[in-house]
Amino acid sequence: MLDQRIKFRHLTCFLEVARQRSVVKAADTLSITQPAVSKTIRELEEHLDARLFDRSKRGVTLTDFGKVFLRYAGASVTALRQGVDSISQVRMQGGLSINLGVLPTVAASVMPNAIRHFKTLSPDTTVKVVAGPNVMLMGQLRVGELDLVVGRLAEPDQMSGLSFIHLYSEHISLVARPGHPLMADKNPDITRIREFTVLVPPKQAIIHPTVDKMLIAHGIGALPDRIETVSTSFGRAFTRETDAIWIISNGAVASDIAEGHLVELPIDTSDTFGPVGLTTRIDSPVSPPVEMLINAVREEAARHHSSQAESKA
Amino acid sequence: MLDQRIKFRHLTCFLEVARQRSVVKAADTLSITQPAVSKTIRELEEHLDARLFDRSKRGVTLTDFGKVFLRYAGASVTALRQGVDSISQVRMQGGLSINLGVLPTVAASVMPNAIRHFKTLSPDTTVKVVAGPNVMLMGQLRVGELDLVVGRLAEPDQMSGLSFIHLYSEHISLVARPGHPLMADKNPDITRIREFTVLVPPKQAIIHPTVDKMLIAHGIGALPDRIETVSTSFGRAFTRETDAIWIISNGAVASDIAEGHLVELPIDTSDTFGPVGLTTRIDSPVSPPVEMLINAVREEAARHHSSQAESKA
DNA sequence: CTTATGCATAATTATATAGTTATGCAAATT
DNA sequence: AATTTGCATAACTATATAATTATGCATAAG
Incomplete structure (x- = not known):
């Protein structure tokens, strides 16, 4: 079992000695005497029942045990530090x-x-x-x-x-208002979207290159009448009020489609799955x-x- | 700064009380008396200079500080536990x-x-x-x-x-032996790979669907003479000794290409980038x-x- | 061969610790 | 109103702790 007597003093001391590869130097930076460090390390070794350092006459080196323990000791100390920091953050700002x-x-x-x-x-x-x-x-x-x-x-x-x-994964959709002229047909000709204003994601958007590829794959190429926008609220409003077609990631309009505010054009966008x-x-x-x-x-x-x-x- | 006097005893005690929402119960499972637990918690609170529990007359509840600290304390204890475990693992097996x-x-x-x-x-x-x-x-x-x-x-x-x-990202390559008949031309007709044996990744391979898509995109479709293999050593040997064409992720053959053991067919595989x-x-x-x-x-x-x-x- | 370096050990000391039992006290239960 | 529940506090005690100074000892450096 975990030896409850281990204190963070032991771990920080151990980490310091391991870092410096020297008991004397560690003692210096910890502002205690050399024997105090020696003793602390020995205590830790006794608690763990394992030798952590090989002592030589020009410093100390980690044993196999020590090397392994080093990482976990670091993680443990880091976690506690973060904990203490978080408390003061809560005190200052009234919350994390x-x-x-x-x-x-x-x-x-x-x-x-x-x-x-x-x-x-x-x-x-x-x-x-x-x-x-x-x-x-x-x-x-x-x-x-x-x-x-x-x-x-x-x-x-x-x-x-x-x-x-x-x-999860999703695809990109082409959506329009319900009753859009293109949807009069059962199987509308997709290239006809060039006849309408199209809202497309701007250059910086993640989906931009994917959209470009898809358009090319469907033989559509450059769109004459396009609006580039990141704003979903604008896109949503504009698409519902005009005959524009909106190319947007499915997640952004899924609820609108489900509720019938927007309809999805029947175009194969499986290669936009991402x-x-x-x-x-x-x-x-x-x-x-x-x-x-x-x-x-x-x-x-x-x-x-x-x-x-x-x-x- | 991190109070070096904090021991793991404090943390485990804190975790137990938090879990049980009770000092008495925690004392029981920790096999110590109730005042001992009260005192330990008080010590921790003093060390952290923050109240961790609200004491009421039907148990204790975590304060905001306590809620925040709980996670970090858990992480810290877990890390040390893992460290101790690892040491015994090293002792048993002679290494992690x-x-x-x-x-x-x-x-x-x-x-x-x-x-x-x-x-x-x-x-x-x-x-x-x-x-x-x-x-x-x-x-x-x-x-x-x-x-x-x-x-x-x-x-x-x-x-x-x-x-x-x-x-990093890489694409899929079509490779063949140097001096392959297809490479006689400067710009060989890619659909002609159907005339040769083609090594393709099997169904289970990650790149399988991507390869399929690519072949269709180039109008190649089903390959009449195909070998499905996962073995790069087989693929490598077979491709170098026959006129077979090998469809394989670039990384697997990059050094062979660099050293001239294999050559890459000039086909656009940019949509296989992954x-x-x-x-x-x-x-x-x-x-x-x-x-x-x-x-x-x-x-x-x-x-x-x-x-x-x-x-x- | 001497000196310096680096760590270990011993002796010592004030303080902290980790528990204990006994008791108190307020809210909840009966 | 009496009892139980749940926690806090106090007083006490045997250990453990966390340092210190002084000293020893083997190796490396000069």
Whole structure:
């Protein structure tokens, strides 16, 4: 069993000696005497019942046990440090905060419920929801301004240093208002969308290249009358009030389609199928609150997904 | 600063009281008296300079501070537990072990160097390298038989419960022996590959659907003379000795192409571009040794990638 | 061959610890 | 109103702790 007598004093001392490979130097930086360090290490070794260092006459080196233990000791100390820090953060700001980047696909579908659920579990954690061009969000994530970004998997070159957790996959849809002229036919000629204003994702959007490929694959090519927009609220309003066609990730309009506010054009978009999930930094392990949020999002995505499957059946 | 007087006794006691919402019950399961628990909690609160519980007359409840601290305390204790366990594992087996799944793309490119580098950092960790159909590897990863799988991103439906860390992206290549008849032309007609034996990835392979799509896109369709294989060593030998054409992820043959043992057919495979990376379980945080291996693979991939970029320039 | 380095050990000391039993006290239960 | 429940506090005690100084000892350096 875990020896309750182990104190963080032992671990920090151990970490320091391991780092410096020297009892004397460690004693110096810890501002205690050399024998105190020797004794602390010996105590830890006794508690663990394993030798952690090989003592030689020019410093100390980690044993196999020591090398293994080193990582875990570091993790343990880091966790406690974060815990102490979080307490003072709560004291200062009246609560922890999570900074969350949200892309349009999920902004209106899974996220509202996921965050609501998270807030029931952890009401005192402030969740700050940030929207914006994905390039910016990924940049903010990489420098630590965001803890988590939810949306489509970004292009490979933007993913360095980031980790992706898959939630579900979705395709891109072409939608229009109900009763749109193109839908008069049972099987409308898709190339006719050139006759209408088309709302397309702008260059910075994750789905931009995928949309381009799809259009080319259907022999549509450049669209003469196009509006580039990131705003789903604009897109939604504009599409419902005009004859425009909106090319947008399915998640952003799924509820509108389900409720009959928008209709999907019968075009094969299977090659636009792509993963939606959670992106985090790869270094700096996710803190417990962020982990809770991740779990909440995953649960909600699973629920969402299964209910979608039901509604299809 | 982190109060060095905090012992794991404090944390485990705190965790137990939080779990049971009761000082008396916690005292019982910890096999100490109730005042001892009260005192321990009070000590921890003094060390942290924050109240962790609200005391009422029917049990105790966590304060905001306590709720926040709970997660970190749990993480810290878990880490130390794992550390102690690892030491006994080392004692028993003479070393830690990591079970690693490797897909063909990286088996001959990044992984050898990555593992070599890792072994210099952690020579006493046994690395077990497993190859096989990706469906099997992902299954083993999910149940914990593997710690890590390196290769292409699997299909979305296989990724539930798994997390993906992107390393780089690569495309699929069509390769043949140098001096292959198709290469007599400068711009050979790609549909002529139907005249030759073609080695293709089998159904279970990750790249199978992508390859199918690509063939259809180039108007090739079903191949009359095909061999399905996962074995890169077979594929390599067979392709070099016959006029067969081998459809394989670029990474698996990159060095052969560079060294002139194989040549790449000039066919546009840009739509087969796909992410290569590390897949891990999403629950159960990666242990420090696995984390080290992940870092080694990432470094090696970065090096590999930059040297490839150089060789292109 | 001497000196310096680096760690271990011993002796010592004030303080902290980790429990214990006994008791108190307020709210909830009967 | 009496009792039970659940926690806090106090007083006490045997150990354990966390340092210290002084000293020893083997190796590496000069």
